[in-house]
Structures are given as C-alpha cells and as structure tokens.
Amino acid sequence: MSGHIASPKLYYAVFFALIVGTVLTYLAALVDFGFFNNVVMLAIAFAKASLVILFFMGVRWNSRLTWIVAASGFFFLLIMFAITMSDYMSRGWVPGTLK
Amino acid sequence: MPDSRMHAEHYPGPLHNPPVRSAEVQRSASHAHHPKLQHHFDDMDQQLEASTLGMWVFLVTEIMFFGGLFMAYLMYRWANPTAFQEASAHLNKFWGAVNTIVLIVSSLTMAMAVRSAQTSARPRTQVAWLLATMSFGTAFLGVKVVEYSDKFQHHLVPGPHFQWPGQYPAGAEIFYSLYFCMTGLHAIHMIIGLGLMTVIAIMAGRGKFNGAYYTPVEISGLYWHFVDIVWIFLFPLLYLIGAHYGAGH
Secondary structure, eight states: OOOOOOOHHHHHHHHHHHHHHHHHHHHHHHSOOTTHHHHHHHHHHHHHHHHIIIIISOGGGSOHHHHHHHHHHHHHHHHHHHHHHHHHHHTTSSTTOOO | OHHHHHHHHHOOOOOSSOSOOOHHHHHHHHSOOOTTOOTTSSSHHHHHHHHHHHHHHHHHHHHHHHHHHHHHHHHHHHHSHHHHHHHHTTSOHHHHHHHHHHHHHHHHHHHHHHHHHHTTOOHHHHHHHHHHHHHHHHHHHHHHHHHHHHHHHTTOSSSTTOOOOSSOHHHHHHHHHHHHHHHHHHHHHHHHHHHHHHHHHHHHHTTOOBTTBOHHHHHHHHHHHHHHHHHHHHIIIIISTTTTTTSOO
C-alpha cells in the first residue's frame, strides 16, 4: 500500500501551528474588538481545522473525490445556517406578519 | 430498434473457453495477493482509498449531526447575545484552553501512530503512540469531569435546580443547555474514540499493521481528528465569548 507517508517534521510543524493558533485565540479573546472578536475566533478556528484536515487527516494527499466529499459536509452546513438564519432574521420585516 | 437487434444477432453467446486471459488476470493468478485484499478491489491502494472515502462519508454525517447543535447555538445566540456573554463568562477559560491543547497533543500522537504503522515500526512503538493518544484523551475527559461537577455544585445544570445570579437567567439556562448538549455529545464521541483505540492498540500489539496494511489505524485516526476539530470550534464559541461582558455592553 502506498499511502503518503508524511515526515515527522511536518507533523511537528502542524502541531506547533495549532498550539500557536490556540494561544492566539485565547489572547485575542482578552482584547475587546466588539463583534469582530467572533470574526477573529472563527477565522483562527477555521485555519486550525483546515490544518488538521489537510495534514493530520491527510486529505492533502487523498484523491479528488475525497476532497469533494469532505468539502460537501461543510458546504451543506453553510446551506443549513444560511437558510435557517435568513428565516429567523427576516421575521417581522413585513409589518403585521410576526406572530 | 434495428441496432439492438443487430447486436443480438451478432452476440456470440457465452464463451465456454475464454481463449486468452488478460495480462492482469494472469498476474493475479500467478502471484499471491495480500491476505487483507478483498476480492472486489483491484489492489491495496484502491482498497485504502475506498475505506478512506467511506469514512469521510460517515464523517460528513457527523458534521451534520454536530451541525444541528451549532445551528441551535447560532440561532439562540443571535436571539440572546448579551445573555450568552454573561453565561459564558462563568465558564473556566483556563480549563477550556488546557483541554484544547491536550486534544491537539492527542491528535499529534494519533498522526504519529498512523505513521508508525505506515513505516512498519515495531508493534511496541505503534502501541506506545496509541496509548499516548488514549492517555491524552482520558486526561481531556478527566478535566471535563472536574468542570461538570463544578457546574452541578453551582446549580448551573438546566432544570428545576438551575440558579442564575446574573441578569439573564432564561438566556443563561439556554446557554447551559447548549453547553451540556454540545460538550456532552463531544464527550460521548471521545469515549467511543477511546473504545476504538483500545481495539486498535490490541490489534497493533498483535502485529496486525505494517506498511502493506494499516487501514484500521488510518480510519480510526480520521475519527479521532474529527472529534478534535469539533472541540476546536466548541472552545472559542462556548468559553471565550464572555471575556468582555459588562465592559461596554
């Protein structure tokens, strides 16, 4: 079987980046950016998740089909968030329709 | 359809004596294949790819499973923004951060466990990486026990005994319902992961895995990393949104 074998150095580098990301998230939360605290924490979380998926889970070296399947999970999650929130956030926009 | 009839006319019927066997068939007949190769796969690479893909399909269902709770979080936080900040401020950021780092370390040791199987390391080495992964996973659950018992003592578990000293008891109770559902479901996944790793460690100890066959380690590793990813999102969304409650809000 010839699955890709990554070097330990790469794994340690990814690990280091994940620890740095965690410390950054923690420190950024202590500074008051108002709403942008959410943007910062989610941006770091997505970056960390991408590192885990690409390197620790090895999707970087998988077939295109695996890429698409993995991405589809997050894509459908976005559809669920977008459509549900478009409902909740738009309730009452038309006067007299909010029950 | 004239075409299909023509085809039927020219169909030579079943071949009783296939005259020439393809080079592929001859090769597989003359060489013994790997005992772990299932007959419906061409080779070990294709078999591993199919397993990886199948695991990812399962993980997509897991993304949607946790996604429902993240959806509930998003909606209720949108409806109760200040209450969620007030409630989150009562969680212990320090323990949350410690657990995040513990899980990241366990993901590193998991990746190294898969690598040790890929490189045909000695069974003892493979088991050592797996046991390291399991001990970090157990440490994570240990911290969770400390946190949960603290919440029980302070009446922060939603239900008839929920008591909230702050301004927004109703919103805080929703926050703690989500906190227990999300971290609870995550903890159940950790426990299942520990069970998986126990089986994998026993198999590794018996020398089942090497560079030619390591699919079970790889697949269980995917699951372990997925659980880590869920926590990467849970940590900031639950623990870190209340740091500035009361400051300008």
